[in-house]
Amino acid sequence: MDGYLGSYATLGILLLVAGAFFAVAYTANRLLRTNAPSAAKSTTYECGLDPAGGDWAQAQIRYYVYAFLYALFAVESVFLFPWATVFDALGMITVAEMGVFVAVLALGLLYAWRKGVLSWTTA
Amino acid sequence: MTVTDVLVCALGAVSLGAAIRVVTTNQIVRAGLWLVVALGALAGVYLVLTAELLAWVQVLIYVGAVVVLMLFAVMLTRAPIGRSDDLDRPRLPAILVGGGAGLGLAAVLADAYRWSYIGLSGVEPGNAEALGREVFTGWALPFEVLSVLLLAALVGAIAISRPEVGERREES
Amino acid sequence: MSLDMFGHDPWWLILIKILVVFVFLIVSTILVIWFERRVVGRMQHRPGPNRHGPFGLLQSVADALKLALKEDIMPTLADKAVYFIAPIISAMCAITAWAVIPFGPEVSIFGHKTALQITDLPVAVLVVLACSGLGVYGIVLGGWASGSTYPLLGALRSAAQVISYEVALGLSIVAVFMLSGTMSTSGIVASQAENPAVNIFGLEFNVPGWYAILLFPSFVIFVISMVGETNRAPFDLPEAESELVGGFHTEYSSLKFAMFFLAEYINMFTVSAMCTTLFLGGWRAPWPISIWGAANTGFWPLLWFMGKLVLLMFFFVWLRGTMPRLRYDQFMRLGWKVLIPLNLVWILVVAGIRVSSEQEAGTAKTLIIGGVILLAVGVIFFYPRRKQYQAPAVADLGVGGFPVPPLDLKVPPSPRTKKIAASREATGVSASTTTEEEG
Numbered sequence: 001m002d003g004y005l006g007s008y009a010t011l012g013i014l015l016l017v018a019g020a021f022f023a024v025a026y027t028a029n030r031l032l033r034t035n036a037p038s039a040a041k042s043t044t045y046e047c048g049l050d051p052a053g054g055d056w057a058q059a060q061i062r063y064y065v066y067a068f069l070y071a072l073f074a075v076e077s078v079f080l081f082p083w084a085t086v087f088d089a090l091g092m093i094t095v096a097e098m099g100v101f102v103a104v105l106a107l108g109l110l111y112a113w114r115k116g117v118l119s120w121t122t123a
Numbered sequence: 124m125t126v127t128d129v130l131v132c133a134l135g136a137v138s139l140g141a142a143i144r145v146v147t148t149n150q151i152v153r154a155g156l157w158l159v160v161a162l163g164a165l166a167g168v169y170l171v172l173t174a175e176l177l178a179w180v181q182v183l184i185y186v187g188a189v190v191v192l193m194l195f196a197v198m199l200t201r202a203p204i205g206r207s208d209d210l211d212r213p214r215l216p217a218i219l220v221g222g223g224a225g226l227g228l229a230a231v232l233a234d235a236y237r238w239s240y241i242g243l244s245g246v247e248p249g250n251a252e253a254l255g256r257e258v259f260t261g262w263a264l265p266f267e268v269l270s271v272l273l274l275a276a277l278v279g280a281i282a283i284s285r286p287e288v289g290e291r292r293e294e295s
Numbered sequence: 296m297s298l299d300m301f302g303h304d305p306w307w308l309i310l311i312k313i314l315v316v317f318v319f320l321i322v323s324t325i326l327v328i329w330f331e332r333r334v335v336g337r338m339q340h341r342p343g344p345n346r347h348g349p350f351g352l353l354q355s356v357a358d359a360l361k362l363a364l365k366e367d368i369m370p371t372l373a374d375k376a377v378y379f380i381a382p383i384i385s386a387m388c389a390i391t392a393w394a395v396i397p398f399g400p401e402v403s404i405f406g407h408k409t410a411l412q413i414t415d416l417p418v419a420v421l422v423v424l425a426c427s428g429l430g431v432y433g434i435v436l437g438g439w440a441s442g443s444t445y446p447l448l449g450a451l452r453s454a455a456q457v458i459s460y461e462v463a464l465g466l467s468i469v470a471v472f473m474l475s476g477t478m479s480t481s482g483i484v485a486s487q488a489e490n491p492a493v494n495i496f497g498l499e500f501n502v503p504g505w506y507a508i509l510l511f512p513s514f515v516i517f518v519i520s521m522v523g524e525t526n527r528a529p530f531d532l533p534e535a536e537s538e539l540v541g542g543f544h545t546e547y548s549s550l551k552f553a554m555f556f557l558a559e560y561i562n563m564f565t566v567s568a569m570c571t572t573l574f575l576g577g578w579r580a581p582w583p584i585s586i587w588g589a590a591n592t593g594f595w596p597l598l599w600f601m602g603k604l605v606l607l608m609f610f611f612v613w614l615r616g617t618m619p620r621l622r623y624d625q626f627m628r629l630g631w632k633v634l635i636p637l638n639l640v641w642i643l644v645v646a647g648i649r650v651s652s653e654q655e656a657g658t659a660k661t662l663i664i665g666g667v668i669l670l671a672v673g674v675i676f677f678y679p680r681r682k683q684y685q686a687p688a689v690a691d692l693g694v695g696g697f698p699v700p701p702l703d704l705k706v707p708p709s710p711r712t713k714k715i716a717a718s719r720e721a722t723g724v725s726a727s728t729t730t731e732e733e734g
Contacts, residue, residue, distance in 0.1 A: 004173060004248060005126070006302025010309050010414040011422075014394050015387070017313050022383050022554075025363075029550040034366045042371045044443040045545055060199075061284045063455050066627075067195040068280045070458040071188040072273050073635070074428075077465040078180045079266070080642065081421065082255030084472035087646060094259045095646045097267065102639050104270035108277040109635065117281055118631045119624060152439060156377070159432070179421040187428030191458065194435055198451065204374040204442050250417040251478055 065117050069109070076105050127243055130171045138164035146217070149206040155194050162186050174249035300401065300408075301415045301481075308404060312413050316393050324560040329355040331612045338616035359553070367549035372442030381440055382547065382554035385433025389561035392426040395419035396568045397481045399578045399596035411578075411597065412481060419480045420472075423569055424465055427524065431457050433558065434533075438543035449542030452623065453526060453533035459630040460523035460530075464566075466638040467516040470645050471506050471573050484577030488591075507574040512641050512670075514574045516634050518610075521566035523630065525559070527611055529618035530626055567607035568600075575603050640672060 079101065087094045112118055141161035148154050162185045169178035247253055258266055304312075329344065329352060336343025344351035369375065399411030416422060431454050438450020472478055475486035487504045507514040523530040533542040544555045571577060578596035585591065590599075621629070 004175075004302065005171075006304075007414045007416055008170060010302065010304070011391070011394050011416075013306075013309055014313050014391060014413060017310070017317065018387050018390050021317065022386070025550060029363055029367065033364050033549060036366060037368075039371075041368050044370055044372055044441075045445065046443075063451050064192070064195050064199055065281060065284050066455045066459060067188075067192040068277065069631070070462055071184070071192050072277055073462040074184055074188040074465070075269075075273060077462070077469065078183060079258070080466070080469045081472060081478065082176065082251040083259060084469045085251045085476055085478060086255035086259065087473065088476060088649065090256070090259055092650050095643075095650050097259060097263050098646065099643055100267055101270045102643060104267075104274050106636070106639055108274045109631070111274075111278055112281055113632065115281055115285065117284075119628060150374075152374075152436075153377070156436075175416065176418055176421070179418050179425055182425040183421065183428055187425060187431070188458075191431055191435070191454065194439075195451070195454075198435075198439065198447070202439060204372065204440070248417070 062117070065112070069112065072105065072108065076102070127171055131168055134164045134167040134171065137161075138168070146212075146221070149208065149210060150204075151197055151207055151210070152194065152202050152204075155190055155197065158193075159186055159190050162190065173243055173246060176249055176251050176254050300410060301412075304409050305407065308407055308409055309413070311404070312409075316413060317390070320390065320393065320561050320564065321557070323564065324557055325355040325359055327560060327563075327608055328358070330608065331615070334609065334612045335616050338613075362553045362556075363550050365549040367551065368546075370442055370546050373546065374440040374442065377436050377440035378546075379551075381433050381437035382551045382558070383433075384436065385430055385558035386554045386561070388426045388430040388433065389558040389565060392423045392565045393561075393568075395422050395480050396565070397484050397572060397577055398600055399594065400591060402593055410481065411594075415479050415481045418478050420468060420478045420483075420569075420573075423565065424461070424468075427457075427464075427562070427565070428461060430558065430562065433555070434543050437547065437555065441543075441546035443546050445541075446543050446545045449533055449545065453543055456526065456530070456533060456626065457524055459627060460520040460634075463516055463520035463630055463634040463638060464524055466635065466642065467513045467520065468573060469638075469642050470510045470513040473642070473645055473649060474506065474509065480572050480577075484572055484579065487576045488579060505574065505576045510574070510645070512637065516638055516641075517570060517574065520630070520634060521570060522611070522614060523626070525562045525566055527563065528615035529620050531615075531620060532623055532626060563608070563611060564604065567604050567611075570607055571600065571603040637672065644668065 080098070083094065083098050087098070109118075138161045141157045141164060144157040145154050145161060148157060162181065166178045166181040166186065169175075169181060332354075333343040333351070344354035347353040347357055369378065394413045395415055397410070397412040397415070401408055401410050403409075434453045434457065435450050438446040438448075438453070441447070471483060475483045477483060477486070487506060489504045526533050544552055547555060578591075578600040579585065580587075580590035580596070580599045584599070589595065
């Protein structure tokens with residue numbers, strides 16, 4: 001194995017060992033644990049009451065907007081990472097490029113801010 | 124067949140199989156999980172082809188952010204456990220469109236490369252420095268346009284997700 | 296130290312390293328639970344666990360064994376397969392991140408020269424970020440697959456929290472990449488070894504190369520967001536017991552619950568180890584010890600690394616012992632309106648300084664000026680906008696001095712009931728209910 005694939009092979013071995021660890025732990029748990037199933041135990045937890053209604057609750061749209069902002073800034077950071085390692089060699093023009101990029105995305109953040117998306121309780 | 128060839132083929136098969144499960148499963152959240160497997164296997168293909176920055180970016184953006192976004196969206200509307208039999212899915216047109224697009228792309232790629240073989244030994248790994256130099260010298264304009272695209276998408280998402288202003292006035 | 300030295304170990308050496316890391320993670324989880332309970336006990340003037348073994352050291356071992364041997368309950372409504380794999384995803388992601396954490400320099404094990412690090416990659420820090428990003432799946436899927444309302448809501452809250460602070464965490468690392476010029480963890484540790492000369496008001500002296508000092512704002516943002524990212528106090532909203540009965544793992548029991556528990560603690564170690572590596576000089580000895588020439592060779596660095604890790608764990612416990620929990624809106628406001636804008640400004644400031652002043656001596660000086668500017672921005676952001684408390688003109692004494700609501704209290708009808716009543720009237724079944732409400 002050469003250096004590049006060797007490094008990732010090590011990562012692969014780590015994943016295999018972790019998988020073996022989980023297999024052993026789950027098997028041991030299955031063999032050793034107590035087991036006294038009952039219908040009441042496996043009902044949904046509802047603070048001691050009988051569960052009512054479905055298993056699903058309407059979530060707020062805000063979660064979606066935060067996830068969207070996360071995707072946006074994740075894209076921004078994956079461009080910032082390679083930029084951070086090369087901007088020194090490429091000089092001022094690269095900094096200006098990134099400045100424009102960050103500014104446009106900051107505009108998006110500002111828009112979300114102004115529209116009250118970023119504060120949890122607007123209405 | 125080198126180790127690389129075997130790995131690329133295996134990961135490609137995993138990706139294809141998972142992608143087929145995405146469109147055939149009846150359970151909507153599990154479809155999202157199969158999408159994670161498909162995209163992850165694709166990241167593995169990038170990794171084996173020494174494009175390591177791209178591979179981890181694929182994991183961070185597509186697996187880590189985009190599918191989470193989709194899961195959030197699914198849970199906002201309806202995410203039942205178990206089969207949803209009311210999923211609307213005309214099979215024949217879907218097979219025609221999907222299969223046609225896939226075969227067309229495969230034919231174009233196969234025709235472009237024919238039997239030429241590019242070994243990985245002499246190729247510079249696609250690490251951060253190499254990719255960064257490319258993006259910030261040769262591809263600066265697409266990079267800037269991308270930011271505008273992202274901004275437009277964000278503004279659209281916020282506009283859709285906001286409660287109707289008129290309705291709220293009425294309530295209070 | 297260079298990246299070329301990784302990826303050449305024989306397989307038995309790789310296995311030894313991996314097993315040592317596994318044992319380290321599990322033993323230290325048990326020890327840290329004990330440590331946390333003792334220290335919090337101390338802070339709250341109570342002894343903490345002190346029955347089993349010396350200083351109660353065996354308490355966590357007993358708890359762990361008991362937890363793993365409990366009955367495993369699979370809720371009827373659960374999605375069985377996803378319910379099963381969610382804790383595994385969580386723990387797997389937490390463990391994988393440790394593949395690239397540097398424990399020490401190159402040493403000789405059984406006559407084989409190797410670094411005290413499982414492996415290193417040119418994009419190692421991205422691997423850690425990817426692992427914490429994928430850990431979100433364990434939370435979302437665990438909450439969803441339970442088939443219960445509380446875990447689902449807890450999972451959404453928890454996931455929104457983790458992804459919000461992941462952005463701040465990722466952006467705070469960018470400045471480190473800018474100074475070190477690399478994303479490999481061993482490279483970042485090596486780049487903190489130098490002591491750059493600083494020229495302040497004509498006085499020339501060497502500052503330590505730790506990025507915690509050179510990039511102090513990044514360090515502060517990293518520390519805040521690492522606490523938010525791991526869902527720890529004062530940001531432990533997902534497990535706010537009074538509202539969510541425990542959050543996304545409400546329905547979990549036995550070993551599956553233990554896996555979530557393990558993942559939570561390993562994630563704490565991971566962010567602490569990343570903090571050490573990125574900002575606190577990694578395994579390198581701190582200043583007074585580093586005068587001793589052999590401090591950074593052989594197995595000694597393990598000691599310095601563990602010392603820094605324990606200090607950071609103490610910091611986590613200290614926060615838990617002293618800080619009240621934030622409200623969700625305050626928490627989100629801090630992340631999106633303070634940490635991320637500050638981060639973006641800081642990155643551009645560092646870039647501008649770094650590029651405009653190519654001469655080495657001026658760099659640190661201008662860095663300090665930039666820091667002062669940033670501090671001013673920070674003060675503006677953090678400046679308390681709290682209104683002065685005004686005592687009510689007439690003291691509300693209530694009944695016999697107790698604050699009770701007045702007898703003629705009128706509750707304004709909420710718009711929601713109005714809407715429901717209206718919709719009922721439309722269908723023509725509301726006559727009796729509305730009269731009841733009015734009466």
